[in-house]
Each structure stands twice: as C-alpha cells, then as structure tokens.
Amino acid sequence: MDIYQQNILDHYKNPRYFGEIDDADHTKCLENPSCGDKICIATSCKFFRFSGSGCAISMATADILLEYVIKNKLTFRQILRLKKENILDLIKIDLQPVRLKCALLPLEVLQKMLAEIEKK
Amino acid sequence: MLKSIRKQFPILDSKNTRGQKLAYLDNASTTQKPKVVLRAISDFYQNFCANTHRGVYQLAENATQIFETSREIVQKFINARYREEIIFTSGTTESINLLAQAWGEENINQNDEIILTEMEHHSNLVPWQILAQKKGARLLFIPITADGQLDMAVYEKMLSSKTKLVALTHLSNVLGTINDINFIVKKAKKFGATTFVDAAQSVAHLALDVQKINCDFLAFSAHKMYGPFGLGVLYGKREILEKMSPYQYGGEMIREVNKEKSSWNNLPYKFEAGTQNIAGAVGLAMAIGFLRRIGFAKISKHERSLSHYAMKKLSKNKNITIYGPSTRGAVIAFTHDFIHPHDLSAILDAKQNVATRSGHHCAMPLAKKIGVEATCRVSFGIYNTKEEIDRLMKGILSAEKIFNK
Numbered sequence: 370m371d372i373y374q375q376n377i378l379d380h381y382k383n384p385r386y387f388g389e390i391d392d393a394d395h396t397k398c399l400e401n402p403s404c405g406d407k408i409c410i411a412t413s414c415k416f417f418r419f420s421g422s423g424c425a426i427s428m429a430t431a432d433i434l435l436e437y438v439i440k441n442k443l444t445f446r447q448i449l450r451l452k453k454e455n456i457l458d459l460i461k462i463d464l465q466p467v468r469l470k471c472a473l474l475p476l477e478v479l480q481k482m483l484a485e486i487e488k489k
Numbered sequence: 490m491l492k493s494i495r496k497q498f499p500i501l502d503s504k505n506t507r508g509q510k511l512a513y514l515d516n517a518s519t520t521q522k523p524k525v526v527l528r529a530i531s532d533f534y535q536n537f538c539a540n541t542h543r544g545v546y547q548l549a550e551n552a553t554q555i556f557e558t559s560r561e562i563v564q565k566f567i568n569a570r571y572r573e574e575i576i577f578t579s580g581t582t583e584s585i586n587l588l589a590q591a592w593g594e595e596n597i598n599q600n601d602e603i604i605l606t607e608m609e610h611h612s613n614l615v616p617w618q619i620l621a622q623k624k625g626a627r628l629l630f631i632p633i634t635a636d637g638q639l640d641m642a643v644y645e646k647m648l649s650s651k652t653k654l655v656a657l658t659h660l661s662n663v664l665g666t667i668n669d670i671n672f673i674v675k676k677a678k679k680f681g682a683t684t685f686v687d688a689a690q691s692v693a694h695l696a697l698d699v700q701k702i703n704c705d706f707l708a709f710s711a712h713k714m715y716g717p718f719g720l721g722v723l724y725g726k727r728e729i730l731e732k733m734s735p736y737q738y739g740g741e742m743i744r745e746v747n748k749e750k751s752s753w754n755n756l757p758y759k760f761e762a763g764t765q766n767i768a769g770a771v772g773l774a775m776a777i778g779f780l781r782r783i784g785f786a787k788i789s790k791h792e793r794s795l796s797h798y799a800m801k802k803l804s805k806n807k808n809i810t811i812y813g814p815s816t817r818g819a820v821i822a823f824t825h826d827f828i829h830p831h832d833l834s835a836i837l838d839a840k841q842n843v844a845t846r847s848g849h850h851c852a853m854p855l856a857k858k859i860g861v862e863a864t865c866r867v868s869f870g871i872y873n874t875k876e877e878i879d880r881l882m883k884g885i886l887s888a889e890k891i892f893n894k
Contacts, residue, residue, distance in 0.1 A: 372835065373891050382892075404831055404848050405862035422862060424831035425892070468835065 372462045380429040385436055388418045397482030401474050410478045424471055431475035433459050445483050495872045497523035509842035512877035517662050517820050517868035518846055519712045529775040533768045540764055556767050559774035563722055566777045568698040571727050573756035577765055580721035581689040582612040584708035587723055589616035591736040599625035601653040606631040606639055607858050608661040611851045613687045637664040637813035652682040659691035663850050664813030665820035674704050689713055694818055696785040699724055716776035720769030730756050737762040788871055792819040795869045799878045812859050819869035828892045830865040841884035
C-alpha cells in the first residue's frame with residue numbers, strides 16, 4: 370500500500386477524459402489477457418477519449434495520461450517516446466510487476482494507435 | 490484438531506509488516522505444504538537419492554522401492570484396481586496433454602464429437618480444441634444453468650453414437666459446482682464413449698473411487714492436495730492404456746532399442762519417459778497419508794462449514810454478487826458492485842494480509858458465460874478458520890471506504 374492514493378481515486382471516480390468520440394478518426398482497443406482489463410482510446414483532431422473497463426489503476430492511469438497529453442499538447446513523436454518511467458512519474462505510486470501491467474496498458478493502447486496512424 | 494493441523498504449516502504463522510498473520514484463501518490455486526511432506530522430500534534427497542529402476546546397488550534399489558511404494562499409495566488412495574494404472578506426470582495439465590496426444594491421436598476421427606462443459610479450466614479445453622482442429626472433430630459443451638449447475642437434460646440429448654469422449658471437471662474452480670460425475674459417466678458409457686474426469690480441484694476435498702466412478706481416465710496434481718509442485722497423476726484403465734502408444738520417447742519407457750527400431754516397456758513405464766520426479770512422488774505419498782489421517786469426513790465437514798459461513802457473510806453485503814450454486818465445494822467467486830476484483834484483492838492483501846485471487850481463473854469461456862470480466866475468488870483448505878473469513882469481510886469494508894462514491 371498505498372497504491373490507492375488520492376490522485377488515483379480521484380481520477381478513477383471522476384475521470385475527465387472517459388467517454389466516446391462521435392465520428393472518431395481512429396480507435397484502438399487492447400486487453401490485458403491476465404486480468405481482463407480492456408481499454409479503448411479514440412482520437413479526433415488531437416483530442417482523445419478513453420473507454421473500457423478495468424481496475425482503478427488502469428482506469429485512473431488512462432485518465433491521467435490523456436490529461437497530460439492533451440494539456441501539454443504533446444506531439445505524436447513526443448507521445449511515442451513516453452516510457453514506463455514517465456507513466457510512474459505521472460501517477461506517483463510504486464507498483465509490483467503484476468499491477469504495473471495495469472498502469473502500462475493505456476500507454477500501450479495510445480502508442481499502438483499512433484503508430485498505426487503514422488503508417489497510413 | 491484445527492490447532493494441530495495448523496501447526497503443520499509454519500507459513501500460517503508468518504506475519505506482514507502490520508503484524509497480521511497470513512490468511513491464505515487461495516487453496517484452489519495451490520495449497521500450502523505441511524511439515525511432514527517437506528521433511529519426507531528433504532529426507533529422500535539427503536538419505537535415499539538415487540535414480541530408479543537402473544542401479545543394482547542398494548541405494549538405487551531403495552529409491553526404486555520408495556518410488557513404487559508411492560505409486561501403490563496413490564493406487565489405494567483412488568481405489569484403482571491395478572498399480573500399473575497409475576502414471577506419474579508433471580501435473581494435471583501434462584496428464585491431459587498425454588491423454589489428448591496418446592489416446593486422442595489414435596481414437597478421435599473426422600466428425601467425431603467430444604463433449605466438454607462450459608465450466609472447464611483452460612487445461613481441459615485447449616488440448617481438446619487442438620485435437621479437434623487437427624482431426625476435424627467437433628467440440629460440444631454442456632451448458633450451465635442460471636444457478637451454475639450442468640444442464641443434464643441438454644447433456645443427455647447431446648450424447649449419440651458420434652460421442653467419442655466426455656471430459657469434464659469434477660469440481661468447478663470458479664463456481665464451486667460439484668458435478669455428478671457418476672451419472673455423467675454412466676450415461677456416456679451407454680453410447681460407448683470414453684470418459685475423463687479432471688479431479689484437480691476435488692482431490693483434496695472429496696474421496697475419490699475410480700472404480701465406483703467407473704471413468705476411463707482421471708487426473709490430478711499433487712500441489713493442490715498439500716503435496717509438492719511438479720508432480721501429477723494420470724489414472725487410466727489398464728486395458729485402454731495397454732492399447733495406447735507412448736506419448737514421449739526416451740529412457741525407461743523402452744524394452745529394446747535398435748538403431749532403426751524400438752519396442753516399448755510395460756505399463757506404467759511406457760508412459761514415464763526419462764527420469765521421474767521421485768522426490769515428488771515421495772511428497773505426494775506423504776500428502777496422501779496426511780489427508781487420510783484427518784479423513785475426508787472431517788475435511789469436508791470443516792470446509793463445508795467454512796463455505797457456509799463465508800456465503801452467509803458475503804451474501805449479507807448488498808454490493809456483492811456470488812456466482813454458482815448454493816451447495817458447493819470450498820470455492821466462492823464473487824464480484825463487488827463498485828470495486829474491481831483486482832483492487833479488492835490488492836486491498837484485502839494490504840489491509841488484512843488475506844490472500845485471494847482475482848481474474849478469470851483460467852476459465853475465460855465461463856467468465857464470458859456468466860457475464861463478467863473477472864471475479865474475486867476465495868477457496869478454503871483444511872487449515873482455514875472462521876476468523877480468517879471475518880478478516881476477509883473487514884477487508885471488504887476497508888475497500889468500500891476507499892472506493893466509496
């Protein structure tokens with residue numbers, strides 16, 4: 370403990386970027402096969418929303434990540450350079466390996482989506 | 490009684506940094522190991538270590554005798570007719586893979602049907618999927634009813650002359666359902682189908698009698714019955730095993746090896762290629778002795794009362810949904826209305842040192858069927874107490890405080 374810090378619970382209970390985007394340009398979904406967490410991220414004109422279901426860590430991290438990306442107007446290149454350490458700095462908690470997967474799923478979804486967009 | 494049983498498991502006295510004792514409620518995953526089992530394994534390595542069936546020196550003779558005595562102890566434990574019907578494997582998973590490859594390869598053909606259930610663990614599903622794909626056979630699944638029982642009416646209609654195999658779990662590792670395997674085997678036999686029972690979840694909780702069940706094959710793992718990791722058993726009827734070809738090739742399983750051709754050893758060695766987990770077999774024999782001294786009457790009485798107590802406590806919490814039938818084995822899977830199972834398990838561990846498991850429990854088709862992505866599961870063993878269940882409930886309250894909307 371305590372991974373359930375105020376910032377995690379706050380973003381989990383009151384997510385700012387949870388929802389769908391009508392007419393999204395791109396959507397990418399991934400599942401964590403070991404726990405069944407599922408996260409989708411949709412984008413349209415540099416705006417992002419996430420949806421899906423999962424534990425507090427994966428859901429809150431998705432929200433914190435999108436907030437960071439949107440507020441700081443990160444470019445695709447900058448997003449693609451984000452690493453595990455950046456996520457841990459953002460969420461400010463220490464995680465055991467099993468729960469680390471929960472925290473890294475949102476970044477994986479986001480980066481895979483952007484990589485696919487770049488290929489097109 | 491409970492006190493003397495718990496004394497056999499020093500790990501139950503271990504404490505976390507908050508000074509709380511471990512409440513181990515993940516016995517369906519693996520059980521803890523009693524001192525008698527650990528001592529027997531260490532004693533074997535210290536004083537009797539030699540390879541079996543080969544050396545003519547006394548130490549090797551002794552090791553062989555110990556290994557074969559373990560086999561006889563297993564034979565008596567499940568009441569098999571012959572000792573050569575007991576094949577040692579690395580675990581239930583290998584037992585099923587052996588069966589799917591050695592028996593399935595020769596006995597399943599195009600358009601044959603294999604009947605499984607919707608509550609199978611992946612280990613009793615995937616090997617049959619692969620076999621069916623390879624052979625062009627069909628998999629049929631006995632559906633589960635709303636209260637988590639197998640739908641017997643549907644099962645009886647599924648059976649036909651096409652049915653070549655009925656393979657199912659004795660006890661669901663998620664729902665806790667105890668399947669009526671005697672009835673299922675009896676019906677399958679009427680159509681000449683071969684039968685397999687996955688007893689991994691039941692072997693530590695219910696007395697098994699393979700002659701009474703009358704199944705053709707049955708498998709279980711030592712580590713889920715207070716024994717060591719890395720050892721399992723495949724029971725098979727002698728007349729069927731004799732007709733089967735080997736599953737792996739190498740030392741000990743042969744009779745005669747020429748440069749171009751070889752012939753196979755007798756049962757059970759035909760299926761035990763290479764050096765076996767001899768110390769594991771010793772540990773399993775000791776675990777069986779440990780279970781027998783307590784007795785299955787006492788074991789099931791104690792575990793039933795724990796299950797009953799936990800069901801009562803959990804169902805009082807309106808945020809909790811329990812899956813499966815009211816009469817069940819020592820397994821309870823549940824979800825919470827506003828706490829994800831992983832968060833719940835993490836908080837139970839952190840606040841109460843209660844070990845539970847969350848996820849799909851290696852039964853993804855079942856999770857889909859009951860409409861959940863994951864559940865939190867508690868499963869009991871002979872050393873668990875009602876006080877530990879009280880701590881589970883306290884932990885749930887703590888989690889509710891954290892996640893309160």
